[in-house]
Amino acid sequence: MPRAVLQIGSSRYEGWTRISVARALDRVSGRFDLALTERWPGQRTTRPVRPGQACTVALDGHTVITGYVDEVSVDYDATAHTVSVQGRDKTGDLADCSAPASQFTGRTLAQVARDLCAPYGVQVRDLAQAGAPFRTFKGGEGDSVLEVLEAAARVRAVLLTSDGAGHLVLTRSAGASRGGALTLGDNVVKCSARFSERDRHHLYTIKGQAAGDDDWSGEAAAHPCATARDQGVTRHRPKTIIAEESIDQAAATARAAWERDVRYGRSRTVTYTVQGWTHPGGLWEPGVLARVEDAFLGYDGAELLVCSATWLLDDEGCRTELELCPPEAFALVELPEPGEEEGW
Numbered sequence: 001m002p003r004a005v006l007q008i009g010s011s012r013y014e015g016w017t018r019i020s021v022a023r024a025l026d027r028v029s030g031r032f033d034l035a036l037t038e039r040w041p042g043q044r045t046t047r048p049v050r051p052g053q054a055c056t057v058a059l060d061g062h063t064v065i066t067g068y069v070d071e072v073s074v075d076y077d078a079t080a081h082t083v084s085v086q087g088r089d090k091t092g093d094l095a096d097c098s099a100p101a102s103q104f105t106g107r108t109l110a111q112v113a114r115d116l117c118a119p120y121g122v123q124v125r126d127l128a129q130a131g132a133p134f135r136t137f138k139g140g141e142g143d144s145v146l147e148v149l150e151a152a153a154r155v156r157a158v159l160l161t162s163d164g165a166g167h168l169v170l171t172r173s174a175g176a177s178r179g180g181a182l183t184l185g186d187n188v189v190k191c192s193a194r195f196s197e198r199d200r201h202h203l204y205t206i207k208g209q210a211a212g213d214d215d216w217s218g219e220a221a222a223h224p225c226a227t228a229r230d231q232g233v234t235r236h237r238p239k240t241i242i243a244e245e246s247i248d249q250a251a252a253t254a255r256a257a258w259e260r261d262v263r264y265g266r267s268r269t270v271t272y273t274v275q276g277w278t279h280p281g282g283l284w285e286p287g288v289l290a291r292v293e294d295a296f297l298g299y300d301g302a303e304l305l306v307c308s309a310t311w312l313l314d315d316e317g318c319r320t321e322l323e324l325c326p327p328e329a330f331a332l333v334e335l336p337e338p339g340e341e342e343g344w
Contacts (some may be wrong), residue, residue: 002277002318006034006085007056008049008069016313017082021057021064024308024323025174025286025330028146028160029092030065032057034085049085057087059311062283065089066166090166093120094145103138109149109156110170112137116145117168125163127171130156134337157332161287171287175305175327179288180279182272182322184296189319190273193297200267201239204228204259206252208243210336224249228256230264251336258333265329270297270304272322277311284309284320289327305330 004021006013015037023030034057049072057065067089075082094117104112110126112134117124134155139148146160153160153170161169182188205227224247241259243252270292277283286306292299304324312319 002313003060004034004313005058006032006036006049007058008053013049013085019313020310021059022308022310023064023162023164023286025159025161025305026307028162028168029067029089029095030162030164031088031092032065032086036083036085037081049083055087059277059283062164062278064164064283064311066164067092089162089164090120090122091162091168094122094149094168097145099139099143099145099148101138101141103136104134105136106133107137108133109152109158112152113149113168113170116149120145121166123167125167125169127169127173128156128158130158130170130172132156155335155337157334159330159332164285172332174287174330175289177288178303179290179306180281180284181291181293182274182324183293187274187279188272188294189275191270191294191297193270194268196267197233198267199263200230200233201237201263202230202233202235203238204230204256205238205240206243206247206256206259207240208245208247208252210246210248224252226252226256228253228260230260232264245336245338247336251334254333255335258331261328261331265326265331268329269307269323269325272324274320274322276318277320284311284322290322290324292324303327 003014004016004019013036016034017037018035021030021032049069051069051072053069055067055069056063065087067087069085069087071086073084099116109130110124113124134152137152139151149160158170158172159174161171163169205225207223207225210224226249243255247255274284286309288306289303290306292302292304305327306322307325308323310321312321
């Protein structure tokens, strides 16, 4: 029997009638939506849930959300009394709240993240070890904490995500570990897939500008240019991109390859529905590689990245919806640090 527990202080709520919990690589905060009865057999007193309360959500003993209740809706009649509860990880505050108008000099991404996250009680796990300090760093006026950190993370080629324990995770290792297997005719209940060529091109050209120096000057410095070819696109579909920031030749080359790889990865998405919330190795979670055996889609042991996981329980039973894509969809590329005249 699957077990979902909403814990608020010393109170444990298990009388749910519907549950939806989701986490994703490209969302810094997980979220939950529960429908539960305020009373169930054996309970003698009501224990009302209030917005703003700190909480955790655990599925089969695995904590998947550590955060706060955002909303509570009550619905009752003569025979039933139902409470719907929605909430998010602690890191949701980083997306909601404005960053202070502070300037950081000689601080690393992890140091800036810890400074900005400390008032919200959010701890930072630095798995990326992007240690190079910024010359100077300042977010835009009115930007959220998340927007400020995302701008800095893009420069250092770091992915911002969460871990279910309320931490902000800085990582470059999406797909570094392996999860369960997905096999047509075994644990796969349902599948939907999208294969698109709309955003792919046969040739990517990156153009930009950069200041020269004693070793690099002239046309190459003024107008660095690089190309990357996608062998999977057979039609004539060129794409020229003007870099938003100053770049040199190496950065232009890396950006061209990144555009090719990411556009390919995001053009191939598959959503599998599996029974239950776990596989033999543990809970289904985003950020791991899954081995896929699906002859209908042409996958013969392909390793796809789990981009998001949504754990569900309702009238259709207990199941997990997994969105997968090629690992290239989350490729990262370092960008030159903006100069003072360019801003963040």
